[in-house]
Amino acid sequence: MAYTWKPKGSLKGPKGDKGETGSVGPKGEVGPQGPQGAQGPVGPKGDAGKQGPKGDKGEPFAVAKVYASVSAMNAGYASDGVAQGGFVVIETGNPEDADNSKLYVKGTAKYEFLTDLSGAQGMKGERGETGAQGPAGPKGDQGIQGPAGLQGPKGDAGEQGPKGEAGAVGPKGDKGETGAAGAKGDKGDKGEPGPGITFGSGAPQSGGVPGQAYVDVTTGTVYSYEG
Structure with missing residues (x-):
């Protein structure tokens, strides 16, 4: 059986007529005034002015x-x-x-x-001699009890005790849970390529694979390679 490319129709429809120009819409209302912008940065400091003329000599x-x-x-x-x-x-x-x-x-x-x-106040005079000590005053009342002292530091750890005797053998445990799934197997062999679909400009010029499709991108025509 001889195979050949057979056209099956076009993906591109006929071009439609140009539509009429729509009418101009009504003018929109004036939007509200936007907020005042932030104050700009302070400008640079101006140059120093010129020095004024020297004044007249004052009277003493x-x-x-x-x-x-x-x-x-x-x-x-x-x-x-x-x-x-x-x-x-x-x-x-x-x-x-x-x-x-x-x-x-x-x-x-x-x-x-x-x-x-008027004259300013004179300088402070020297300090006088210390007077004699006065008699001892009466004994004061006993003061209130002071607050409790801070807690002392933690003591050193004690020595480790002797090793205990070995315990008795325990009963047999229950059956464990099912283990995790095994590792993923190796990748299979590559399959045979399908007929697929190709694109080009103009009608197909060479043979293909049975069942393969071809699209002419300039006209939108679809071809099928069949017997």
């Missing part, structure tokens, strides 16, 4: 006038000839007087208090 500190009391100072504000910003000091002649050695500056409308120039 000096007391322009000495008053005997605060009331005399206030009375002479308008006529004492002291310039605005000038310093005056109160000297009552009494170190115990609270107004003595007070420093004032002449403001735009009155003299303003700045600080007290």
Whole structure:
């Protein structure tokens, strides 16, 4: 019996007509506003500015006038000839007087208090000698009992005792359970190859195996090799 390739039909159907273009859908609603983004990183530090010009030389500190009391100072504000910003000091002649050695500056409308120039407190004197020991006081009450002490460390292990005598032979045990399955057998011999299916472009050009199928991928036609 002679074998040949016989077409059995096609896997590819005819091409359909192009469908009409669909209508444009309605415009969607505006979505809700998204959350605010995270704050960006701090920018780099700017360059240092240029150094300003050198200022004018200041006037040296000096007391322009000495008053005997605060009331005399206030009375002479308008006529004492002291310039605005000038310093005056109160000297009552009494170190115990609270107004003595007070420093004032002449403001735009009155003299303003700045600080007290009285002397600072003297240094601490040396420590005196220790006095005689006083008489012994009465005996105090007995104190409360202290808490229990911590537990002592564990003692060393004792010596091992002598070996005991051998025990009597026990009764015969029950029959054991069935053992596990044996190991897997060797792999069998390779079988004969089947007719299978092959793919190509165009009709088949050579013989095949009876029952073998062939597919022409360009047209989708299926062939069978048969008698």
